[in-house]
Amino acid sequence: MHQDLQTVDIGKLIIRLSAAGGLDLDLDGMLAHLHEVLGKLPAFPVRGTSVIRLYNSENRLVTVAQHGLPPVWQQPAAADRFAPLTAVEGISLAQATDGEQFLVLPLAIGNARLGQAAIGVAGDWQPGTGEIALLTDLGTALSGSVSYLMMKETLALREMELEDARSQVIKRLGIASEFRDNETGMHIMRMTNIALAIAKELAMPQKQRDILSVAAPMHDVGKIGISDAIMLKPGRLSEEEFAVMKTHTEIGERLLAGCDSLVEAARDIALCHHENWDGSGYPRGLKGERISIFARICAVADVFDALTSRRPYKEAWPVAEAVGWIRGEAGRKFDPAVVQAFEDALPEILRILELYREEIINPRQRVKLPEPFYSNTRWVIWDASLSVGIDVIDEHHRYLFDLTNDLINVMVNRRGTGALLRLLSALSDYAEVHFRAEERMMEHFGYAGLDRQKEQHQTFQERLRRFAVDLHDYPVVTQVELVGYLRGWLVGHIKHEDTLLRALVTG
Ligand SMILES: [Fe+2]
Numbered sequence: 001m002h003q004d005l006q007t008v009d010i011g012k013l014i015i016r017l018s019a020a021g022g023l024d025l026d027l028d029g030m031l032a033h034l035h036e037v038l039g040k041l042p043a044f045p046v047r048g049t050s051v052i053r054l055y056n057s058e059n060r061l062v063t064v065a066q067h068g069l070p071p072v073w074q075q076p077a078a079a080d081r082f083a084p085l086t087a088v089e090g091i092s093l094a095q096a097t098d099g100e101q102f103l104v105l106p107l108a109i110g111n112a113r114l115g116q117a118a119i120g121v122a123g124d125w126q127p128g129t130g131e132i133a134l135l136t137d138l139g140t141a142l143s144g145s146v147s148y149l150m151m152k153e154t155l156a157l158r159e160m161e162l163e164d165a166r167s168q169v170i171k172r173l174g175i176a177s178e179f180r181d182n183e184t185g186m187h188i189m190r191m192t193n194i195a196l197a198i199a200k201e202l203a204m205p206q207k208q209r210d211i212l213s214v215a216a217p218m219h220d221v222g223k224i225g226i227s228d229a230i231m232l233k234p235g236r237l238s239e240e241e242f243a244v245m246k247t248h249t250e251i252g253e254r255l256l257a258g259c260d261s262l263v264e265a266a267r268d269i270a271l272c273h274h275e276n277w278d279g280s281g282y283p284r285g286l287k288g289e290r291i292s293i294f295a296r297i298c299a300v301a302d303v304f305d306a307l308t309s310r311r312p313y314k315e316a317w318p319v320a321e322a323v324g325w326i327r328g329e330a331g332r333k334f335d336p337a338v339v340q341a342f343e344d345a346l347p348e349i350l351r352i353l354e355l356y357r358e359e360i361i362n363p364r365q366r367v368k369l370p371e372p373f374y375s376n377t378r379w380v381i382w383d384a385s386l387s388v389g390i391d392v393i394d395e396h397h398r399y400l401f402d403l404t405n406d407l408i409n410v411m412v413n414r415r416g417t418g419a420l421l422r423l424l425s426a427l428s429d430y431a432e433v434h435f436r437a438e439e440r441m442m443e444h445f446g447y448a449g450l451d452r453q454k455e456q457h458q459t460f461q462e463r464l465r466r467f468a469v470d471l472h473d474y475p476v477v478t479q480v481e482l483v484g485y486l487r488g489w490l491v492g493h494i495k496h497e498d499t500l501l502r503a504l505v506t507g
């Protein structure tokens with residue numbers, strides 16, 4: 001009777017795990033469930049902790065889920081506690097380094113090894129033949145679920161990448177168009193981020209904002225068709241030259257032929273970013289809401305960044321003056337609602353100007369920016385102990401921490417490997433901007449540790465590229481490793497290397 005009940009319960013679990021999609025749980029959920037079902041059965045004296053470990057791209061077992069402990073992204077598994085479990089074969093009992101006994105179930109599909117589930121059990125327990133048979137079935141079912149989960153992630157990733165390949169081409173085209181008058185591409189980055197901050201303030205849906213982030217960099221793509229004589233002319237343009245320059249809007253429109261929402265948005269922006277709310281703009285003289293909202297947002301972002309930047313023919317305007325000028329153009333040049341959103345987003349926009357500045361960082365410059373508002377859980381926290389004594393650099397580092405927290409939140413909330421990969425690329429892009437700024441500052445002030453810094457920055461970027469590759473074939477395990485690496489590297493590098501930059505201020 002007792003035996004039967006046990007078989008029924010475990011049988012149910014096996015059947016549920018074997019169904020396509022398993023229990024439709026993530027690994028933590030699966031492990032908790034397993035623990036719960038086995039824990040009810042007297043024949044399985046489940047104790048303490050259980051873990052699922054999967055092989056990474058280097059054939060090393062990494063803990064990806066743990067039960068009876070906080071989740072791995074909160075508390076990474078102790079590295080060598082389970083080392084003795086690595087050597088065992090088949091269903092077996094093995095002791096962790098701390099003496100706790102584990103029942104080890106290998107996870108595999110055919111000849112492909114996936115990893116193992118290790119369930120804590122009482123030290124004196126030995127499974128009988130009946131238990132071994134059940135455990136074999138359980139291992140098979142669990143393997144199926146884990147492999148299904150991995151496949152689902154990989155598939156979603158491929159789908160997203162097909163989509164992204166196109167956005168990448170479009171983005172690069174935008175950057176190429178900027179190369180002639182701005183080598184660093186910083187204007188495009190600032191302008192795009194400012195446009196996104198305004199769109200967020202206008203409560204534009206995330207999907208639309210994703211489109212904007214790819215389409216905004218394209219606003220001046222038509223400049224590809226304007227001759228060097230006009231594009232690179234140092235002084236002011238004559239009336240005829242300006243007439244030619246204006247055609248960059250229509251050239252952009254022609255370049256962006258196509259009919260999906262992304263290309264359409266990019267075309268609207270390229271064609272209409274010099275249109276005015278009151279109809280006095282070019283090339284069509286469109287008025288009010290006949291101008292696409294994307295273009296109305298980009299117009300404000302583009303002008304604000306141009307005003308506050310130094311150009312060969314003009315000095316940078318002070319921020320307050322530029323804001324005043326834009327306010328004065330509400331209802332004339334600009335959509336009043338967009339100007340309002342721009343003003344509401346100013347703290348964020350000022351931060352963007354600091355994060356993507358062109359000039360060499362002055363180590364003694366004081367920057368007091370408001371504490372950003374966090375809607376998400378923060379897993380890595382920047383605090384004063386990480387300050388390098390240079391305000392602008394601190395601000396960059398805080399932003400890198402923000403991006404890392406966003407990335408960890410994507411993982412914790414299981415928004416998928418695709419979303420994770422996107423954030424990884426945003427993080428790597430910004431790290432590039434930051435490293436370049438940091439290195440230029442070091443170079444300019446003759447900092448002795450420059451080569452060591454350069455090397456570490458490079459190692460970091462290479463590691464991120466490898467993570468991006470591994471996320472495809474080992475999505476589950478790579479996520480866990482990535483988060484661990486990011487946390488460790490950022491804090492370690494800032495604490496041990498970047499804080500030495502203090503010498504630039506004190507020395
Ligand atoms: Fe333009």
Ligand SMILES: [Fe+2]
Nearest residue numbers: 397434438498
């Ligand atoms: Fe840094």
Ligand SMILES: [Fe+2]
Nearest residue numbers: 438453497498
């Ligand atoms: Fe650094």
